[in-house]
Amino acid sequence: MAKKTVATLQTSSKRLTKAIKMVKSPKSGAYIFVESVMAPEMVNEWLSKH
Numbered sequence: 094m095a096k097k098t099v100a101t102l103q104t105s106s107k108r109l110t111k112a113i114k115m116v117k118s119p120k121s122g123a124y125i126f127v128e129s130v131m132a133p134e135m136v137n138e139w140l141s142k143h
Contacts, residue, residue, distance in 0.1 A: 112136050 113128040129139060 108133060110136050112139055114140060 109130050110133045111128060111130045113126055115124050115126055117123070118125050131139060
C-alpha cells in the first residue's frame with residue numbers, strides 16, 4: 094500500500110505543488126520515494142498513474 098504526501102508551494106506568480114509518493118520497487122522489492130513538482134490540478138492524475 095502506497096502512502097502519499099502533498100505539499101503546496103507558492104512562488105511569486107505561479108502556484109506549484111510538490112507531491113511525494115512511496116512506491117514499491119519492482120526490482121528489489123524495497124520502497125522508494127517518487128517526487129515531482131507540478132500544478133495543483135495535475136496531482137490526482139500523477140498519483141493515480143504510479
